Amino acid sequence: MGEKTNMGNPSSGTDRPKAPDMTPDSIKEPGADSSDSDGMDSIIGEFLVESYENLDQLDLHLVDLEKTPTDKKLLSSIFRTIHTIKGTCGFLGFSKLESVAHVGESLLSKLRDGELLLNAEITNGLLAMVDAIRQILNSIETSRNEGDMVYTALVETLTRLNQGEKVSVPASAPAVASPPTSAAKPSAPAEQPAAAVPGPASAPAPVAEEKPAEAATLEDLLPARKDDRRTGARDADFLVEHPDRRAGVDRRDVRGVAEASIRVDVNLLDKLMNLVGELVLARNQILQYSPAERDSTFVASAQTLNLITTELQEGVMKTRMQPIGNVWDKFPRVVRDLAQACGKQVRLEMEGKETELDKTLIEAIKDPLTHIVRNSVDHGIELPDKRLEKGKPAEGRLLLRAFHEGGQVNIEIMDDGAGIDPEKIRRKALEKNLISRDQASRMSDRELVNLIFLPGFSMAEKVTNVSGRGVGMDVVKTNIEKIGGTVDIQGTPGVGTTLKVRIPLTLAIIPALIVTCGGNRYAIPQVSLLELVRLDGEEAKTRVEMIQGTPVYRLRGNLLPLVYLDRELKTKRTESADSAINIVVLQADDRPFGLVVEGISDTEEIVVKPLSKQLKGITAYAGSTIMGDGKVALILDVMGLAQRARVVREGRERAGLDQGQKAREAAGDMQTLLVLGIGDSRMAIPLSMVARLEEFKRSELERSGDQDMVQYRGEIMPLIYLNKTFRPGESVTQSDPMQAVVYTDGGRSVGLVVDRILDIVEEQIKVKRSAKRSGVLGTIVVQGRVTDMIDVEGIIRSSDPTFFDRAATAVALEAR
Amino acid sequence: MADEKQFCTFYLDNLFFGVEVLTVQEVFRYQEMTTAPLAPPVVKGLINLRGQIITAIDLRKRLELPERPEGKLPMNVVVRTSDGVVSLLVDEIGDVLEAPAEAFERSPDTVNGVTRELIKGVYKLKDSLLLILDTEKASQVETGSARESET
Structure with a gap:
């Protein structure tokens, strides 16, 4: 009707x-x-x-x-x-x-x-x-x-x-x-x-x-x-x-x-977050009492409280999460407009738009990211005809990538533009008196490239309305560091630039490892924690070795530089009967290092509180927190510690092999070298050719014909004495134990016995001289000293001509 | 402005100090604190004050006075400054005093360097001199020395 x-x-x-x-x-x-x-x-x-x-x-x-x-x-x-x-x-x-x-x-x-x-x-x-x-x-x-x-x-x-x-x-x-x-x-x-x-x-x-x-x-x-x-x-x-x-x-x-869905005032969420933070602290305090408590109802309640707190914390945290796409969505327009204004062609690609992070962080990275993107288009990517000249497609590529890794959000901004020429930066920096001539000559390429984060630094030849005023990258850096993030730039001239921004997922509550040193407790954010190593008794005395006064530990064949927390903090070691060495293996800027602490307690969720003004300037600390017993503990800044101890610096390269390789790829003509001592000469092997570093006792040696061998990982590995190879005829003695560099190819390994392992360095190979003798590829300068590059494959071939022949290897194995 | 100002007073090595009572948040007994290695020596440590972490500054060290005798525990005078809340460690707490404005005088030029910098002036009380501490300056601590210079 x-x-x-x-x-x-x-x-x-x-x-x-x-x-x-x-x-x-x-x-x-x-x-x-x-x-x-x-x-x-x-x-x-x-x-x-x-x-x-x-x-x-x-x-x-x-x-x-x-x-x-x-x-x-x-x-x-x-x-x-x-x-x-x-x-x-x-x-x-x-x-x-x-x-x-x-x-x-x-x-x-x-x-x-x-x-x-x-x-x-x-x-x-x-x-x-x-x-x-x-x-x-x-x-x-x-x-x-x-x-x-x-x-x-x-x-x-x-x-x-x-x-x-x-x-x-x-x-x-x-x-x-x-x-x-x-x-x-x-x-x-x-x-x-x-x-x-x-x-x-x-x-x-x-x-x-x-x-x-x-x-x-x-x-x-x-x-x-x-x-x-x-x-x-x-x-x-x-x-x-x-x-x-x-x-x-x-x-x-x-x-x-x-x-x-419902709209909520962010301030309310902030308040909730703070309250949850306090709740976590209270929970931690209660949990401390619960093991001592006999009352099973109390223990059960404490457990429930624990679970609910954890869930509540996650829930509240989630309410503040937003996909990074919210920030990125405006970039296509920014890039398009800017590219057009500069007469460039730029293709913007995005990966991981859905990566979520805390709203306050989203807000905080908005401007820095925009600045970086603009910079990439304005300075990074070249004009189309220039690109064609260099054999690149006329259209430049700008890639934004975001992903979660180890409780952190990684954002990478990559362009395939002109890259950054360290020499140009050196000149510019000198011109503007940002560094002294002496400093300039000592700085590595990586350090030079990172100079663009200095206030007042601009690479632009002329000031445009887009950029070039020299304000910017320093602001980018400070803004990102303000939220506990890091920013790193890597570039290869002619190939492109990659900016890596790393920021924490959230600011307020983080899991941390509690360690003790000099009677104090310190919290180490779990994000930088790789593993824990404990050296007991005899091991504690022998396993820490020295390279020119720098302590190192061999962690599965890789050299791990050690940093003693008590020395870094200049505190006194508490005398204890426990002579064991506790090594906390940490990651600072891709480079692992071992932090030696007196004791390792436990992991705990801590609420990060900012440092007071009086302590802000100390790079070793990232913040402070209140422990379960109500006492204050300082949160260690792993990056800052590494910098203080000079772990993070060019010249000391990552010990991890795969990482070493990655670094070289990123750095282009940078080479990571293992520097060896053979007799009184320095020699080097590209780290990429090194499978492991091993130690063998003489007693482990066995002979087959005139070839020394060891049983290694269920296989028979021939040993080649490099000191004999390079000084034929001379009578040389082998140390005990022997240090060997293991080279692996096609499932077979060879041990190259060296006198000493000196260092692992990442360096741009500066002077090249072709080889004069067999077994040497050429002569280069590493760390300011003449070093011979070992022709590993040549040496192995001369000792075992069939080594690289996979078929022969197979036959040989069959016959065995 | 009233002619009389109220001061929270305390003693340091037999010197009589005062801070404006309005800047004082609270006063409490000695509490164990967490030391902060690498911090400037005047920073005695960190205290958990009801969930708030505050820095304790050893006023004796700050004023370059002799060390506090062994076994004598300091008191905390918590003051609000523009840089946040700071605890000043003092020997002993005195009364809250009212001092007439006309008794005020700038500190004489002959007073030793650091002390003169950190003192706003002196109230000439009947039987003693009340040194007025500049809490802003006293809580400013150089951390530049602790920072490692980059090479």
């Missing part, structure tokens, strides 16, 4: 001629939908959430406005809301919604400018518009299109109101929303003519004509109307008869977007 009344509404007649226009529209949209990407879906989702909230506000505002029709502030706010909806849906291609919002907007603008005064009719019209918008939004939410409803009448009413005509509008939205016309509703032919007949006759007839009848019926119609958008009008008749049933279903569906 309701349907019929509405059909009888003369206004629906005015729709009829327009129906063909509307129909293609509604047909087109679902098609467009299916090709929509997830990205579009998420945009629409956000639009819906925002619009629903705005509409709820709007209802309130409109009613308020009725009381105070001249309230400019209220009017402006309403205007803005409608304007936003209009703008967004125009962008999203919801033309129907846009047309409704558009007339509403013009009407509101007149109200705002005082050309019209709000009256009951206008309010009704506006409320009807709000309802119509809500209806369309509902339809968009459930079916991703605007539905079949036709709003021409509403539009017309609003237009006329806009022109100052007095039109009475029914207070309820569907009154002005006509149902779809015959084109969209073939299944209701019986009713159609009835509706159609009065239509053309009463062209712009006032909507008010049938108002009394409508008002009564529309209430019944409302739930059914809602369905029209989704199910199509075919079901409408049925639904009119069973409105409740549909309405029930509907409500559940609609819950979707609007009720699934």
Whole structure:
């Protein structure tokens, strides 16, 4: 019945001629939908959430406005809301919604400018518009299109109101929303003519004509109307008869977007976070008592508290997480505009957009990242013809990559541009008196490249409106360091630049290892922790070796530089009977080092508190925290410690082999070398050729023919004495135990026995001289000293010509 | 402004000091603290004050006075400064005194270097001199020396 009344509404007649226009529209949209990407879906989702909230506000505002029709502030706010909806849906291609919002907007603008005064009719019209918008939004939410409803009448009413005509509008939205016309509703032919007949006759007839009848019926119609958008009008008749049933279903569906999320003040989240931090501390304190407690209920409660606290902490943390894509999304535009302004072609690629991190961190990295990206486009990537000259594609590539690793978020910004020329930086830095000539000559390439983070440093030849003023990279660095992050730059001239930003996932609560030293406890953030090594008794005395006064430990064949915490902190070691050495293997900037501490307690969740001003300048500390017993402990800054102890510096290279390789790849012509002592000469082997470093006792030696061998990892490994190789004829003695460099190829290993292992260095090979004797590839200068590069393969081949022949190897093994 | 100001007073090596009572947050007995190696010697350690970590500054060291005798525990005077809350370690706490403005005088030029820098002035009380400590300056501690110069 309701349907019929509405059909009888003369206004629906005015729709009829327009129906063909509307129909293609509604047909087109679902098609467009299916090709929509997830990205579009998420945009629409956000639009819906925002619009629903705005509409709820709007209802309130409109009613308020009725009381105070001249309230400019209220009017402006309403205007803005409608304007936003209009703008967004125009962008999203919801033309129907846009047309409704558009007339509403013009009407509101007149109200705002005082050309019209709000009256009951206008309010009704506006409320009807709000309802119509809500209806369309509902339809968009459930079916991703605007539905079949036709709003021409509403539009017309609003237009006329806009022109100052007095039109009475029914207070309820569907009154002005006509149902779809015959084109969209073939299944209701019986009713159609009835509706159609009065239509053309009463062209712009006032909507008010049938108002009394409508008002009564529309209430019944409302739930059914809602369905029209989704199910199509075919079901409408049925639904009119069973409105409740549909309405029930509907409500559940609609819950979707609007009720699934809620906006929360970030300050409230911050407060929650702080409270959770305090709770974690209290939990830690209680857990300390619980082992001593006999009362099993207490222990059980403590356990429950522990679990709930952990979960709560994770939950609260999650509320603050946002994908980094939120920041990145504006980069395509930034890059495009900038590239165009510079006359460059840049392709922006993004990986790991969904990587999540704390909201405060997202905010904090926004500007630094933008700056880095702009810098890459402006300075990094060359002009197209220059790129072609160098044999690169004209289009430059800028890659943004984000991923989680070890509780940290890594963001890498890579470009394949001109890279950074350390020499140029050296010159610039000298020019600007940022470093002294003496410093400049001593600095390694890596250190030089990182000079761009100095305040006042600019590489730009000329100042552009984009960059070159020398403010920027230092700000980038300080901003990132402010949030506990690190930034590192690596570049190879001509190949490209990579900026690595590493930031913690969250700032407040971190897991940490508690160690003791000099009677104090210190917390080491677990993110930099690799492993723990304990040397007992005899081992403690012998396993720590010295290289020119620097203690090292051989960790699975790799040299691990050791740093003594008590020495670094200049505290006194507490005398204890325990002579064991506890090594905490830490990672600082990709380089592992061992921190020797007096004792290792346990891991604990700690709440990071900032250092007081009096201690801020001390690089060894990252912050402070309160332990379970209420005492204060300092949090060690692993990076700072490493820097103090000079672990992180070029010249001392990573001990890990695979990492060493990676470093070389990144550094281009940088070579990581193992420096050996053979007799009184220094020799070097590229670290990439070294599988392991081993030690063999003489007693382990066995002989087969004239070849010395050892049993090594279930295999027989021949030994080659390098001192014999390089000094044939001389009588040389082998030390005991012998140090050997293990070389592995095709499953077979050879041990190269050397006199001493001196160091592992990463260095740019400076002077090259071709070889004069066999077994040597050439002579280079490493660490300022002449060093021979050993021709490992040549030496092995001369000792065992079949070694590199895999087939022969296989046969040899078979024969055995 | 009132002519009389209230001062929280304390003793350091027989000298009588005061700080404006409004800057004082609280006063409490000696509490064990965590030492901060590498920190400047005047920083005695860190104290957990109800969940807040504050730095304790040894005023004797700050004022270059002789060391506190062995076994004598200092008291904490917690003051608010622009750099946050700081605890000043003193020998003994005195009364809260009201001092008339006319008794104030800048410290004489002959007063030893550090002390003069850290003292706003002197109130000439009837039977003693009250040295007014500049808490802002007293809590400023050079950490530059502790920072390792980069090479």
